[in-house]
Amino acid sequence: MNAGTPGPGAAHTSSRSAILDVIRAAGTISRVELTRATGLTAATVSTVVRRLIDEGLVVEAGRAESTGGKPRMLLQLDPAARHAVGVHLDHAGITYVIANLGGQVVARWRRPGAGADDPRDVVARIAAEISATVARVGVDPEHLLGVGVVSPGPLATATGMTLAPPVMQHWAEFPLADAIEDAVGLPVLLDNDATASALGEYWSGGVPTGAVCAALYMGTGIGAGIIVDGTVYRGRSSNAGEIGHVCVDVDGPQCWCGSRGCIEVFAGPGAVVARAAEAGIALPGRSVSEDFAALARAAARGEEAPVRLLGDSARYLAAAAQVLANVLDLDLLVLTGASFAHAGSLYLPVVQERLSGGFFARGTHDVRVTISSHASEAAAVGGAALVLQAELAPRAAGLRMVVDTLTEVPAGPGVA
Amino acid sequence: MNAGTPGPGAAHTSSRSAILDVIRAAGTISRVELTRATGLTAATVSTVVRRLIDEGLVVEAGRAESTGGKPRMLLQLDPAARHAVGVHLDHAGITYVIANLGGQVVARWRRPGAGADDPRDVVARIAAEISATVARVGVDPEHLLGVGVVSPGPLATATGMTLAPPVMQHWAEFPLADAIEDAVGLPVLLDNDATASALGEYWSGGVPTGAVCAALYMGTGIGAGIIVDGTVYRGRSSNAGEIGHVCVDVDGPQCWCGSRGCIEVFAGPGAVVARAAEAGIALPGRSVSEDFAALARAAARGEEAPVRLLGDSARYLAAAAQVLANVLDLDLLVLTGASFAHAGSLYLPVVQERLSGGFFARGTHDVRVTISSHASEAAAVGGAALVLQAELAPRAAGLRMVVDTLTEVPAGPGVA
DNA sequence: CAACATTGTTAGGCGACTGAACGAAGTAAG
DNA sequence: CTTACTTCGTTCAGTCGCCTAACAATGTTG
Numbered sequence: 001m002n003a004g005t006p007g008p009g010a011a012h013t014s015s016r017s018a019i020l021d022v023i024r025a026a027g028t029i030s031r032v033e034l035t036r037a038t039g040l041t042a043a044t045v046s047t048v049v050r051r052l053i054d055e056g057l058v059v060e061a062g063r064a065e066s067t068g069g070k071p072r073m074l075l076q077l078d079p080a081a082r083h084a085v086g087v088h089l090d091h092a093g094i095t096y097v098i099a100n101l102g103g104q105v106v107a108r109w110r111r112p113g114a115g116a117d118d119p120r121d122v123v124a125r126i127a128a129e130i131s132a133t134v135a136r137v138g139v140d141p142e143h144l145l146g147v148g149v150v151s152p153g154p155l156a157t158a159t160g161m162t163l164a165p166p167v168m169q170h171w172a173e174f175p176l177a178d179a180i181e182d183a184v185g186l187p188v189l190l191d192n193d194a195t196a197s198a199l200g201e202y203w204s205g206g207v208p209t210g211a212v213c214a215a216l217y218m219g220t221g222i223g224a225g226i227i228v229d230g231t232v233y234r235g236r237s238s239n240a241g242e243i244g245h246v247c248v249d250v251d252g253p254q255c256w257c258g259s260r261g262c263i264e265v266f267a268g269p270g271a272v273v274a275r276a277a278e279a280g281i282a283l284p285g286r287s288v289s290e291d292f293a294a295l296a297r298a299a300a301r302g303e304e305a306p307v308r309l310l311g312d313s314a315r316y317l318a319a320a321a322q323v324l325a326n327v328l329d330l331d332l333l334v335l336t337g338a339s340f341a342h343a344g345s346l347y348l349p350v351v352q353e354r355l356s357g358g359f360f361a362r363g364t365h366d367v368r369v370t371i372s373s374h375a376s377e378a379a380a381v382g383g384a385a386l387v388l389q390a391e392l393a394p395r396a397a398g399l400r401m402v403v404d405t406l407t408e409v410p411a412g413p414g415v416a
Numbered sequence: 417m418n419a420g421t422p423g424p425g426a427a428h429t430s431s432r433s434a435i436l437d438v439i440r441a442a443g444t445i446s447r448v449e450l451t452r453a454t455g456l457t458a459a460t461v462s463t464v465v466r467r468l469i470d471e472g473l474v475v476e477a478g479r480a481e482s483t484g485g486k487p488r489m490l491l492q493l494d495p496a497a498r499h500a501v502g503v504h505l506d507h508a509g510i511t512y513v514i515a516n517l518g519g520q521v522v523a524r525w526r527r528p529g530a531g532a533d534d535p536r537d538v539v540a541r542i543a544a545e546i547s548a549t550v551a552r553v554g555v556d557p558e559h560l561l562g563v564g565v566v567s568p569g570p571l572a573t574a575t576g577m578t579l580a581p582p583v584m585q586h587w588a589e590f591p592l593a594d595a596i597e598d599a600v601g602l603p604v605l606l607d608n609d610a611t612a613s614a615l616g617e618y619w620s621g622g623v624p625t626g627a628v629c630a631a632l633y634m635g636t637g638i639g640a641g642i643i644v645d646g647t648v649y650r651g652r653s654s655n656a657g658e659i660g661h662v663c664v665d666v667d668g669p670q671c672w673c674g675s676r677g678c679i680e681v682f683a684g685p686g687a688v689v690a691r692a693a694e695a696g697i698a699l700p701g702r703s704v705s706e707d708f709a710a711l712a713r714a715a716a717r718g719e720e721a722p723v724r725l726l727g728d729s730a731r732y733l734a735a736a737a738q739v740l741a742n743v744l745d746l747d748l749l750v751l752t753g754a755s756f757a758h759a760g761s762l763y764l765p766v767v768q769e770r771l772s773g774g775f776f777a778r779g780t781h782d783v784r785v786t787i788s789s790h791a792s793e794a795a796a797v798g799g800a801a802l803v804l805q806a807e808l809a810p811r812a813a814g815l816r817m818v819v820d821t822l823t824e825v826p827a828g829p830g831v832a
Numbered sequence: 833c834a835a836c837a838t839t840g841t842t843a844g845g846c847g848a849c850t851g852a853a854c855g856a857a858g859t860a861a862g
Numbered sequence: 863c864t865t866a867c868t869t870c871g872t873t874c875a876g877t878c879g880c881c882t883a884a885c886a887a888t889g890t891t892g
Contacts (some may be wrong), residue, residue: 015849032870044849046872069869070857154777212652224743233644235745236628239777242742247774249734259774319663326658327640327743329651358663358675359571361655431880448839460880462841485838486888 002143015040017393018209019048021230023077024102030064030072037209049075056081057101057392077101082392083139085130085186086200086383088193089114089151090219092289092338095377096129098139101382101392103204107137108377119174129184145391146187147180148383150196152221152237155387189386193217193337194241195232196382201334201372203385213332214241214324215372216317216351218287218339221378222264224324237396243320244268267316269339272309279305289338296343307346314347318354325367326360329378337379344371353416419642425829431456433466433809434625437646439474439493440518441625446480446488451512453625465491466652472497472559473517484536493517498808499555501546501602502616502799504609505530505567506635508705508754511793512545515800517808519620523553524793529653535590561807562603563596564799566612568637588616608634609753610657612798613642614641615787617750619801629748630740631656631788632733632767634755635795638680640740647811660662660684683732685705685755705754709745712759730763734770742776752788753795760787774799 015038023029029037034045040148052058055080064072079102088095091113098107111129114122134144159389181188198215207213213227222244226233236239244264245257252261263273269292274296276283299306321333335344335351352369359367372378389395431454438446438453445453471642472494480488495518495529504511507529511635527545530538550560597604615629621712623629629643638660642649650656660680661673668677681687685708692699692711699707715722737749751760751767774782788794803813 030870034705041850042871043851043873047849050872066858067869068859069867070859070871072870154780228649235777236747237745237777237780239780240743240745242745242776243772245776246739246742247770250770257776259776260780290440321741323662326662327656327740329653329656329658331652354663354666358661360661360673360675361651361653362674364570364653364655446839458840459842459882462871463880466841482889483838484890485836486840490841680886 014394015044015048015229016052017395019045020052020057020077020393021209023075024203025206027206028061028074028076030074032072034075073385075407079104082143082145084145084384084387084391085134086380086385086387087126087130087149088380088383089145089149090193090379092220092287094126094129095380096133097377097380097384098133099204099381099388100135101388103200103381103385105374105377105381106139107133108380109133109285116170119171119176120179123176123179123183126180130184130352144186146189146196146387147184148189148191148196148386149176149180150191150193150379150383150386152193152219152223154192154226154237154242160416178392187387187391189383189390191383191386192223192225192238193219193379193382194223195225195234195238196386197372197378198227198241198334199232199389200374200378200382200385201237201263201336202227202230203388204381205334205373207332211331212328213334214328214330215334215336215378216243216321216324216333216340217337217378218269218317219337220269222268222317222320224320224322225382228328230389230393241324243324246320246323248316248319263316263320267313267320274311275309276306279309281305292339293342296346299343299346310343310346311350314350315354317347318351321351321369322354322358325355326358329361332368332370334370334372336375338376340371341375344375430810431460431464432468433646434810435461436468436473436493436809437625439491440619441622441797442490443489444492446490448488450491479799495520498804499560499561500561500800500803500807501550501563501803502612502796502803503542503546503563503565504796504799506609506795508636509705510542511796512549513793513800514549514553514806515572515620516799517804519616519797519801519804520796521629521790521793522555523549524796528588530630532586535587535592536595539592539595539599542596544717546600547800562605562803563600564605564607564612564802565592565596565617566607566609566795566799568609568635568639570608570653570658603693603803603807605799605806607799607802608639608640608641608654608691609635609795609798611650611654612643612802613752613794613797614643614657614750614792615648615805616790617752618643618646618801619804620797621750621789623748627747628744629750629768630746631750632659632737632740632756633753633794634685634733634751635753636685638684638733638736640736641798642740642744644744646805646809652774657740659740662736664732664735675792679732680735683729683736688729691725692722695699695725697721708755709758711764715759715762726759726762727766730766731770733763736765737767737785738770738774741771745777746783747781749783749785750776750788751785752791754792756787760791791828 018038019034022034031045031049035042058075059078061074061076064074069365079100082097082101086097086099093113094111096109099105134141177188194215194217197217201215202213210229213224224243225277226241245259245262247259247261248263249261253265254260255262255265267353270288273288273291283294294307295306299310324330325333335347348371355367374381434454435450438450447465449463451458472492472818475494477490478493480490495516499514502513504514509529510527512525513521515521550557568829593606595605610633612633613633614660617631618629626645631641633639640657640659642657659676663675663677664679665677669681670676671678686704689704689707699710711722715726740746741749751763764787771783790797
């Protein structure tokens, strides 16, 4: 029962993905090390790497010191070999990034949000923004892989529509992916902000192959994305990681999700800002995110009320983090999203403190907790990462299609 | 971006596993339906099925009605073709089952627990029990695949040792799997009770291929096992699903896990029984599980104090269930383990009620909640299922081995 | 009965991966 | 400088899984 060796036919979801992923995680690595890391043979590594070099994705970058024989030829991704566009649609605004193979951002800009505009106009604007900037920064259109569009809220269906409650309800029936695909002429992927952010962190953060990694995302709402062994964990309906809608008070205030007393209602930026307003704290008042940022600055200066408000929020978030860590047995938890870009340093110690005592497997391994190095544009970077992964290192589709003739689960009343 | 078709080389973790799993889930199915359900070609299905028939795992069982052409030949697993032994080591006692391919129990018996005995003696007793019963019930030793040993608590290492706090600490250093393997002469697998129960439910409960399924296990403690697309989700260190050690009160009572205020401390059978004793309720007093069963019977009769105690426990469990459902985006949640065998009907409605309002994706799909049909021996059945899956439908090892030359996660203080 | 529909099998081929032998490029000892 | 040895990487023939395409089997329908 050895776990590492895949044996004949065990099928590595294409060794290509495995190898590319290990190079990504390692930064610089030789072919021998690749054979050890992937469990493939030297022969396979050799041919696959050659193909990657021919495609331009990988370059040879000098040789290592000899260890008593032929020195290793070192391999790296060529970051500039491919690019992808990430678009984060949010009420507050639209954030664009162009990211390269290494997940690094080569261009980044923001535009006003869609508001109540007709989706068709918004799509036209997006297409214009993309082609203009692609031309300006000199990215080879031949090597532009696609566009990843990310929005808050759950996805209605995997391809074509997004559903971002409570705002943007008039988008619910709009085939967003197809429309952008037609307008831009590139493949378009759609996903949830938290999910995409997690993949962006994986792709750009040097996360080791095989790590179990979650991104705790706080933008307007609170959610989490989950990456297991480099693949997004989606659950049944792509709604996995909805930690913001776990109930902490059955009689608590109503949440837009239809439930009551969700963590988001107590700890989300909107709630924190609302309480600050109740407490009479002066805030810009233009938008929740600006108010939240102001509050974070005040707390960083040590002002008492903001410190208390954010501390309360942080304790809820720490509880959510503990749940994620214990349920998923995490290696790594990244705090990301616009809110953590402003207030991450206030939340981080609270989360770490909670996990240092409350992580069940702490005797076996740590959970590393970090703040994303690009928290404010994490969702857009994630959008780009979706494209990079889909085009360069495609994974087995999470769930196989299930035919309707399958036996149903044997009764049991079920839930309304 | 179509999700279903795997394309050349996309590698189905061996189509054999996929086909076997669909037949298991469907009960009865034809080859054409298999092609649709698995995405494989008719040719592949044909040859793989022939191989399965040659091995005796699958049998042809009549033909379906014609739909205007050649009628379909129906296929089923031959339940009696293979067997596996499941052993559940617990403080209270050792439960044995022999299960067949279909996950049905063909033999089931209990013996006193290990207590403080020397592990070597216990291993000898286990081996004797197994060989005696295998001979008695007439299972062909040639077709006995192995032994799955299940115990509470986390695993120290994947192969060889178990670690079952707070009792049985003297087992921590003992190479249990190897010892039993030597004594019985069969492959031995080791796992956690909750994890195994989940797989047992998947294998024996006709759970559809591709379902996201969790078993909420309450034996002595509280835990959960997670099955995604037929594969156990383990997390980094096989400690995924430890929902019983999520903190609901940071200042709560000490838990054996080292933390404070864990759900288990409030809602576990031990806690419920202790509170009943405090409240002056008369109980047998021989063991926690007997006391808990007595309490459940009293509550079923409508006695006020027991109803209240179990209701409190059920609300904690419902919260845990909600967390699992939202974080994992579940299809199916099974309540199992000895405690639910006695009190499941008291817990089930509370859990269902909580999910009907608090499951985030309820607009998209249901979470079915059921009580296991073999809750009292679920862990042992799960042990057998571990063996069935490993021997018949091996999955890609959850986590690839990661070589030490990989880049580390880029700093961030991490957790103690 | 012929014509058609549907299920399932057989044959040939492509591509991924492996094992094993070999070539390449260094170090270490005399 | 030559010889021996180590380590890295490639080449080549063979295996295996799965696909495409043609075909055989077995029913229904007019």
